[in-house]
Amino acid sequence: MYLYGASGHAKVILDIAYANKKQVEGLIDDNDSIHSLAGVEVYRSHTVYPEMELLISIGNNEIRKRIAEQFKANYVSLIHPSAIVSPSALVSKTGTVVMQGVVLQAEVEVGNHCIINTACSIDHECKIEDFVHISPNSTLCGNVHIGAGTWIGAGTTILPGVKIGKWCTIGAGSVVSKNIPDYTLAAGNRCKIIKKLK
Ligand SMILES: CC(C)(COP(=O)(O)OP(=O)(O)OC[C@H]1O[C@@H](n2cnc3c(N)ncnc32)[C@H](O)[C@@H]1OP(=O)(O)O)[C@@H](O)C(=O)NCCC(=O)NCCS
Numbered sequence: 720m721y722l723y724g725a726s727g728h729a730k731v732i733l734d735i736a737y738a739n740k741k742q743v744e745g746l747i748d749d750n751d752s753i754h755s756l757a758g759v760e761v762y763r764s765h766t767v768y769p770e771m772e773l774l775i776s777i778g779n780n781e782i783r784k785r786i787a788e789q790f791k792a793n794y795v796s797l798i799h800p801s802a803i804v805s806p807s808a809l810v811s812k813t814g815t816v817v818m819q820g821v822v823l824q825a826e827v828e829v830g831n832h833c834i835i836n837t838a839c840s841i842d843h844e845c846k847i848e849d850f851v852h853i854s855p856n857s858t859l860c861g862n863v864h865i866g867a868g869t870w871i872g873a874g875t876t877i878l879p880g881v882k883i884g885k886w887c888t889i890g891a892g893s894v895v896s897k898n899i900p901d902y903t904l905a906a907g908n909r910c911k912i913i914k915k916l917k
Contacts (some may be wrong), residue, residue, distance in 0.1 A: 720772035720795060722785055723764075725745045725756040729776035730836075732816055733757055735799045736774075746776070767792055775814060776831060780850045780868045780886075787814060787832050787850075793834070811849075818855075830867070842879075854891070866901060886916060 722729050725748035733756075736743050746761045753761050767773065767809055773792035775783045794814035798804060800825065802821040810817060814832035819836050824842045825862065829835060830849035837855040841847070845859045848867040853859070857875045866885030868902070877883070887899050889895045890906025890913075899905050904913045 720774065721745050721747055721758065721762075721767075722774050722776040723790070724775060724777035725750070725753045725761045726776065726778075728778045730913055731818065732774060732776045732797065733759065735797045735816060735818065738800050739797060741797070747773070748765075767916060771794070773814075774816065776816075780852050783814075783832050784850045784868065824861075836873075840848060848885070872906070877898050888916065 720743055722732055723799055725746045733743055741851055743759055746759055747754055747767060748761050749764050752869050754762055767790045769791045771792045771796050772778045774795055777783050781913045786893045796812050796815040798817040799819045801819050802817045804823045805825045807825045808823040808827040810829045811831045815829055819839045820838040822840045827841050829847045831851050833847055834852040836853055839853050840858045842859060842861040844861055845863045847865045850868045851865050853871045854873040856873055857871050860879040862880045863877045864882040866883060868886040869883055870888045872889055872891035874891055875889050875893045880899045881895055884901030885904050888904045893906050893910040894908040895910040902916045904916050906913055
């Protein structure tokens with residue numbers, strides 16, 4: 720398989736691929752100054768072809784979406800073996816990564832091209848739409864809904880049943896107790912709306 724994006728985030732995903740005994744044949748990155756990362760060769764984006772097994776290793780949701788739309792490839796998902804995934808949880812097989820120490824409880828649904836970062840706890844019946852990034856050590860209580868493209872900052876706690884709209888950013892360490900509308904930057908304990916995002 721290949722990873723798109725030669726960055727620190729890619730180094731973590733390399734570890735996850737190796738833990739799954741997957742061979743990573745190369746990385747893709749159009750930064751001409753990068754020729755290898757963690758011992759893996761870096762190729763340019765013109766080498767991507769539709770049958771290539773690919774995972775986008777870029778943390779920014781908007782860029783990940785743009786690349787997924789631009790490049791036709793066989794996008795695959797990776798789950799680190801240390802993650803605990805309920806038998807009734809559904810994790811998309813398209814471009815999603817579930818990192819070390821994550822817990823996905825019963826009937827959780829995770830969409831395409833998502834990042835469930837290190838040691839997140841996602842409780843029963845949470846729904847996570849496409850292109851979401853849940854940063855490390857965040858806790859989603861039961862029945863939380865995260866809209867497409869939303870970024871949840873590290874160490875955030877989201878209380879049961881809360882709905883967060885699409886393309887929101889929630890600041891690190893927030894405690895979210897009320898619904899957050901689409902395209903909103905919100906942060907704090909208790910989480911307050913700071914501004915609308917474009
Ligand atoms: C939310 C965040 C994206 C905002 O960044 P920004 O757009 O540069 O915004 P600013 O730093 O200018 O902050 C805007 C306001 O929000 C407040 N704010 C920002 N982040 C906050 C947070 N996490 N908790 C509480 N308030 C926060 C700032 O104090 C500031 O308030 P002020 O205008 O009264 O001074 C950033 O602070 C953050 O929390 N990033 C998450 C990082 C992370 O988790 N990374 C994980 C990678 S795996």
